[in-house]
Amino acid sequence: MTSVYSGTAVVPGIGVGPAVRPAPRPTAPEDETAGDPSATTVAFGSAAAEVARRLRARAESAGGAASEVLATTASLAEDRGLATFVTKHATAGSGPATATTKAIEELATMFTAAGGLMAERVTDLYDVRDRIVAELLRLPEPGIPEPDEPSVLLADDLAPADTAGLDPTRIVAIATELGGSTSHTAIIARQLGIPCVVAVTDLKDVPAGEKVAVDGTAGTVTVDPDEAQVAALVEEDRRTREAAAGWTGPGRTADGHPVQILANVQDGAGARVAAEQPIEGVGLFRTELLFLERTTEPSVDEQADLYAAVFEAMGDKKVIVRTLDAGSDKPLAFATQPDEPNPALGVRGLRIGLADPGMLDRQLDGIAAASERTGADVRVMAPMVTTEAEAQWFAERVRARGLQAGIMIETPSTVLLADRLFRHLDFVSIGTNDLSQYTFAADRMAPTLSDLTDPWQPALLASIKLVAQAGQRAGKPVGVCGEAAAHPLLAIVLTGLGVTSLSCAASAVRAVGSRLSQVTLEQCQAAAEAALAASDNITAAQAAQAALQQPPA
Incomplete structure (x- = not known):
């Protein structure tokens, strides 16, 4: 009998196949000898x-x-x-x-x-x-099985090491009972282009071997699906993927309204992969990797070499660099505050730079040196800014090095102060992952709260609209670089709200650009207004889709 389970859609697409589950995890033997x-x-x-x-x-x-x-x-x-x-x-x-x-x-x-x-x-x-x-215990390393045929992976949750090693030709879809739209599983699945649904209630009831269809657009997991329905969905997904594969940019709507399609990267290798896509640059260059593995701060020259690798890969395309976003779940051995009662609300992002301006200055020196060496079009933004004074302080340091300055909009305070912040900034980029978490006071990894941290929440969309309107009044760009930018339907809504650029995983670029090219700006605005008027995240997505199906006025 056909059964349908619902969850949070995070990576669009259709995947059909027998269900497979991770192998049992090893446990310590009850009679283990203590020894010395x-x-x-x-x-x-x-x-x-x-x-x-x-x-x-x-x-x-x-x-x-x-x-x-x-x-x-x-x-x-x-x-x-x-x-x-x-x-x-x-x-x-x-x-x-x-x-x-x-x-x-x-x-x-x-x-x-x-x-x-x-x-x-x-x-x-x-x-x-x-x-x-x-x-x-000298046992095989735990992990995901490698099925002989295209299969659907079902799990309570997946660790990064498991998800990162998946082969998209063997694992054609993922569904988990835990996690949220910004979990590591969702982020890596998006990078790999694997359809994914998370926070699926009672998924543990689905046994391995059952035929399963995962709809990463609708957020459903169907057990023993109707063959005709599956065939129709697979055909529609094939046409969508075919259209995406043929999209060559630049980003714009069907009536010519420009929307820059950018990529999120974190190193030279990732930038070279992204450069193979029809992008207009990098909207989020994460710089944490160089710092996280160190017990001491990397030198200016070491930093400049890393940054230059990304800049060179992009050629004359713009690169927006995010300064060190450490603290909380990304502690630094040489900078993290000890014994914080709540690290997610503690010294993270720019607050590390405020506590140690020299560290921030050295990073900016490295970015400036790499920019000068490569001649790249570089802009710099800070994470976790909460006040006008912080934005001004950061912008002055960036401009002193001849670079454009911006910040991440990740807190409700920066949404409310957007007009004032633009007095000091050249651009802003909205980080929907953290903005949703702080707006709704909801742990973005709690499966029972995943509906609150869903980027379709009308209150989050309203916040984005406020910032976009402030950008329009100031005549300055407003981007989105959170995971929301990778969802094609949501990208349409963001465009309708007034966002001027979308930065996502390189694997999502063509799908986003292709979908935008099929609608007019007026349709984007109608979809946005429909989503804003909805009462919750589920009806917001449905309302946006329904608005797009209406004939043009």
Whole structure:
């Protein structure tokens, strides 16, 4: 009998095939021998180092967002706090696997209590636990099966190391019971172009082997679907993908209204991949990767080399660089504030620069040096800005180096102050991931709250409209570089709200650009107004789609 499960749509497209599930995770044996505490600590250290080495190797070959989350997960394996907890349990008489399990459980409890982005890392912690335990017990590394035929992956949740290694020709769709639209699973699935639905209630009831159809546009998982219906959906998806593959840019609506289509990158390799797409530049260059793996701050020259690799890949196209967005779930060994009660609301983003202006100045020096070396069209923006004074302070430092200055709009305060902020700035870019979390006071990783952090929420769309209108009054551009920019239907609504550029994963560029090219600006505005008038996220998406199906006035 056909059954339909609903969740949050995060990557559009259709995937059909038998369901597969991750292999069981290893557990510490109940009768594990304790042994000498120092030997236990050494065994843990060796296993953790090997796990970190493998994750970093995958990070180097993955590129894009997958590389960032893998590198961050690797740092968890070698976290000093984790090692301290393991030593404590080893001293109390636990063997290596048991001490590791208990230590991770303590950290997971702390992360959960912290909430926000720290709670988001609990899945990563458990993945690190399982990989270290497997290494200690000399078991195969846990992960995702490699099916012989195109299959649909179902899971409670997926760790970054699992998602980043997926083969899109074998795993044609993903559905998870946990996670949200900005979870690591969603972000990496989008980078890989795999249709994905998250926060699917009761997904655990679907057994492996059942034929499943995942609709990443509608947000549904259908078990034992009707063959004729599936055939129609697959054909429609084929036509959509064909149209996207043939789109060559530049970004504009059917009646010629320009909307820049940009890419999110984090290193030279990712920028070179993005440059193969019909983009008009980089809308979000994440600079964290160089910092996250370091115990000391990288030099200006080291930074300049990394930035130059991205600038060179883009040639004469613009690059918007985001300064260090660390803190919270991305701690720095040399800068993170210790023992913050709520890191998601603590010293992160620009606040690190405010606390240590020299670090920010050195990063700006590196960006300026790379810009001068390559002759690139570079603009710089700061994350986690909350006041006009902060925006002015940052802009003055950027302009002193001959560069254009902007900020991320990620907090309600910057939405309300948008007109005043534009007095000091050349542009802004809206980070919908954090803006939704802070607007709704909702942990974006909590599956029970995923409807609140869905970018279709009318209140979030209203905030975007306010900022876009402020940009129009100032005659300055307003971009979106959160995950919302990668959804083709939502990209239409954002354009209708007045957004001037959309920056997304390189894999989503053609789908977004192609869909925009099929509608007029008037249709975009009608879809936007329909979504704004809706009562919730689900009806907002439905209303936007219905508005597009109306004949032109």
